[in-house]
Amino acid sequence: MKGINLLAISIFSTAFLSFTPLNKKYIVIDAGHGGNDMGSVYGNFSEKDISLNIAKEIQRINESQGKYEVILTRDSDSSPTLFERTDQINKLNPEMVISLHVNSSPKAETPQQGFEVFVQNSEASKELADKISKKFKARTIEGRNLHILRETKASAVLVELGFINSAADRNYMTSEKGQQEIAQKFVEVINEN
Template sequence: MKTKVRYFILYTVLIFTCFLTHATSFEKEKDKFVVVLDAGHGGHDSGNLGSGYKEKEIALKIVLAVGKELEKNDDIQVIYTRKSDKFVTLRGRAKIANDAGADLFVSVHCNAHNSSAHGTETFVLGLHANQRNFEIAKKENEVIFLEADYQKHYEGFDPNSPESMIGITLMQEEYLEQSIRLARLIEDSFKFKRKRNSRGVKQAGFWVLHNTYMPSVLIETGFLTYKKEGAYLNSKNGQDKMSNSIVEAILDYKKNLDQNIGENIYNDTGIEKNTDIEVSPLVYEGTVFKVQIAASSRDLEPKSYNFNGLTDLSKEKVGTLYKYYYGNTSDLNEIRRLEVIAKQKGYTTSFVVAFQDGKQVNLSEVLKSSAN
C-alpha cells in the first residue's frame, strides 16, 4: 500500500513539474547570474508571531536588504517573489524562479519553537531526518491551507503526512550538491563572521524547494520565540548583519563558480569542514551506489595512502583503464555525503555511479524508480 501511495505522489509531482516549467512570466537577462529572493509568508499569512514579532515583516526586510546589495553587481539580476506585504502561494513562488531560469533560489524565514531553542538553520531539500525537521517542514508547507483552491493545485500532497514528504524529494537530486555548498557558506558566515549560534545545514521536505529547478535553500534566520534572538532579528542592526552574511555567501558561491573551482569551496583556512548533515536513509533495494573518484591506466592498490586518506575503496578494470571507487551503499543520501567528502579531498571531478547485479547502470534511471 505504501508503495502505491509513493507512486501516486510521484505522479502528482510530475504534473506539478509540467505546470511550472511551461510558464514564461520572467526572462533571464543575457549573461546575468539570476538570484530569486523569497521572503517567506506575507499578506494574511503572518508566519510565526514569537515574542510579538511578525515573521513576514522581518523576512521581507532581510530579503530587501540582501537584494539591495546584490543589485550593486552588474552581472547579477535579482528577482523578488514579493517586495511588499502581499500573499504569494507556494506554487507562485516556485513559478517565479522557474520562469526566470534562475541560478539560485533563496527563501528567508524565522523559526519558532516552544522551548529555549535558538540559532540559525539552513535547509536543503531532503527527507526529514528526525521529528524536529519534519515539524519545521510541516509548518512551512501548511501555508497551502491558506489558499482557497489548494485542493486543486496540491492534490495528493498532505503537509501532515510523512509519506507525502517522500514523493517530493526525488526530483531535485541534480541540484542537491550545489544547494549544500551554498547552505554551508551561509551557515559558516553566520557562525564565523557574525558569531551567531549555527544549528547547521539540514535537510527537510519543503514543497517550495522541491518545485524550484535550480540550487535552492531555505534559511531560518533564528527563533522569534527566543526573546533575545527575536529582538535581534527585529532590529535594524540584526537584519543588516544577517543580510550581509547571506550576501557574502551568495557572492562567494558565484565567485567559485566563475573560477570553476566550486569543488574546493571549503578549503579556505578558518572555515570549519563539516559533512555532518542530518539526513534520513533513502534506500534503493537491489542497487549499490559508489563514488567514482578516478580512472587511470595505472594499477594502484585501493588503499587509503594512495587516495588522500579515503577508505572503503574499490577498483574495477574496464578495458585498458582502472576505475577507482569510494563508498559502497544502497543509501542515496549517504553516497551524496561521501561524494562531498571525496571532492573536499581533492577529487573534484568525482561523481556518483550505480550498480545492479554487479553491473553499472544508468543513475538517472535508478532515481526514477521508487526508493524503499
C-alpha cells in the first residue's frame, strides 16, 4: 500500500511539474490612474477607463499570441498608488513594463495629436521606446523623471496613447476597433523580444 501511494505521488509530481513553467517571464502593463483619479477627461471619456480597456485587450490578445504572461497593475477601477505599482512590478521582475496613459492638449481649439513615449535612462528602455515609437509612428520619445520609470528596475516606458481632446485620437482610442488595433500592436512589440 505504501509503495502504491509513493508511486501515485511520484506520477502526480512528474505530471504537475511537466506542465508548470519553471521560468515564467512576465510583461507588466500599467493602466494609468483609476478609482477617484480620472486622469484626463473629455465629456464622458476618461483616461482611467481608456487605459484600462486597452490594458485588458493587450492581456486578452496576448493569451493566444504571446510567449510571455501579461500582468496588469490593475484589472478594475481601482487606484493602486505609484509606490504599490512599482513595488508589485519589482517583485515580479518582468522583462518590460509599459505604462498606458492618455494626454490632454492645453490648446483646446487646436489640440495636438498622436502617441508620445517617455522613457527612463537605460539602453533597454530606450530600445523598447524606439520599437514602440516606430510601431505607432509616435510624435516624440523623451526622457522623463516619472516615478513609474525611475523606480521600476525593469525596462520601462510610459506611453501617451493620444490626446483626449483631439476628436481623431479620442474617436480611435475609444472605439472597439481602435482599442483592438492598439493592443495588437503592443502585443507585436512585446513578442519581438
